[in-house]
Amino acid sequence: MHARADGQGRPLGFVLTGGETSDYAAVPALLAIPVSKPRLFLADKGYDGDFVRQELLIHGIKPVIPPKANRKHPPSCDFQAYRDRNRIERMFNRLKQFRRIATRYDKTRKSFEAFLSLAAAKIWLPYFVNRT
Known part of the structure; x- marks a missing residue:
């Protein structure tokens, strides 16, 4: 299960893939979800790949993905922005x-x-209810 979330950690859409499928195969489907274009793409090491980084940069999205340990020339990662990934995990x-x-x-x-x-709608529901 791959998800796209907003800056507050609320789900915007999901992409389901098989358990044996690589994570970065879901990136085009995640970008095709019809919501506003993201500025950053926060993801874990499973999404690290040159093709993914190129695709994101072509679309004007900054990849914030830590490099895998086996990379010979690891690209830089903005670890200050990567700290916000905890919202996605939550x-x-x-x-x-x-x-x-x-x-x-x-x-x-x-x-x-x-x-x-349905579960995503239940997560979003408190944001639409008047909290007075």
């Missing part, structure tokens, strides 16, 4: 509070995506 933790998502009970992709959308 979003995944909030999603996994729903037992059905954490254990992947659903047999079909369609039903899993539907419940992911």
Whole structure:
């Protein structure tokens, strides 16, 4: 499961791939989610690859991805901006509070995506309710 989130750690969209699929294969699908264009792309080392970095720079998005340990010439990473990635991890933790998502009970992709959308709506709901 790959997700796109806003600056506050709220989910904007999801891309599901197989467990054996490489992380950076989901990047084009994440960028195709119809929401505003991001300024930064915060991701973990699984997304590190020259193709991903090139694709992001072509689209005008700054990649904030720490380099893998086996790189001969590691590109620089803005670790100050990378600290904000904890918001994305907290979003995944909030999603996994729903037992059905954490254990992947659903047999079909369609039903899993539907419940992911419901869980994302529940995360967004407090931001639309008047807190007076």
